[in-house]
Amino acid sequence: MKKGQIVKALSGFYYVKSDDEIYQTRARGLFRNTSESPLVGDIVEFQIENETEGYITSIDDRHNFLNRPSVANIDQVLITMSLFSPKFSFYLLDRFIAYAEMHDIEPVIIVTKTDLSDDPELVQNIKETYSMYPVYFTDKINVNEDLLPIFKNRLSVLAGQSGVGKSTLINTILPDADLITDEISDKLNRGKHTTRHVELIEIAEGLIADTPGFSTIDFSLIDKYNLMYCFIDFNEYSDRCKFRECLHINEPKCAVKDAVASGALAQTRYDSYKQIFEEIESRKERY
Template structure:
């Protein structure tokens, strides 16, 4: 019996890394019977059938798990946004942050394509990132002239997952770090202002202090697993100031003696953050009513 981490899944075959040695494995029928599938990132025990193949017997307990894309045991979730093409959007960033927190992950923010901006545009995005840094988020704002190795090393040990919409530069970053991979990249559609899907499956690539995953770009964000009452806890600034609201179940919309509203007036919460919270709260509320 050997133990390793699944680094790639394709057509029912799971490639498992055991200290640099690769095995193509398949799950035992028991997994299908229990309607449970291993995913990339899982640590598994498997029986070796021959030199390079085996059958998965056991999947270790996951410390966390992303549903879309499916990847487990994530140490660092890197939300990749582009500065331009597609344009930087705090609304989209806030939605990614909500998804990350809903899966109990503390995300980092990486903004790419700095080299394509004017000095004034760089200053504007830097000011916005300062707001997120004040909330405790670690941010990076980079261009292709930057040391890609240093960018990756800053994340620390373990499995780092790059996540974000298509066209923001995830595959470009990986190509600079792993030139031999030659991961497909695509142009930005001018009509849609977003990239076409280029990465079609999750795969882990080894870096000297762990692994990094390139994941399929998102064309839509799924909030179906989030209840409207939970949303306030996924906006870290609103959650902090909401502790002092008069009513424990305050959702910071129309409730009286709401401390979040007070801190908003005092400019301790950015107006755009609160606006994004209300917009998403209403979307989730309307979705639940339809059901």
């Protein structure tokens, strides 16, 4: 019995990396009787049938997983936002961040096209609003020194605005990583009738999922009482609210609302919270 990580899933086969070798495996029939299926990123035990093939016998407990893209045990999500064309959106970024926090994934914010904007106030506002997270502006960083180290020993996925291709994101984020960029670009240029699959690619001593990332956010799995915990900058103030289960919406003597009023918390963050909260509320009413 061996142990390894699934690095690719394709046409019913799972490719498991173990001791620098790749084994083509299938899932045992026992998984058909459960709702659980192996995912790329899973740590699994597998039985070897010959030198390069085998079958998966068990899946270790997952730290987290996403359905779109179908990846497990994600450490960080690189949320790429354009400063200009399309215009930067605090609300869209907040949705991505809340979705990442909901899945216990660390957000890393990458702001592109900063050289096309002449709005230093906006740049400063972004820095201050998201000071609790790593924020990188692509015209301000040395890729090799500043950005590549964040991949080490981590599994990363991408997120970005709809219509922004992954190869563009990778080229923007990692302009010096030609080999990685070419590999991902080649995969992106597969014919439209070619089978698509999820694969983990080695990058800077870490792994990045070869998927377009996610651009659609679904909050159907979170309730209104837990949403506040996806806004980690609220935590500093929420303990001071008068009511223990304060939702920071209509309750009196709410320390979060007071912090927004005083400028200690960004108004945009609170506005985003309220908008997502209302989305969750309206969903509950429909169902």
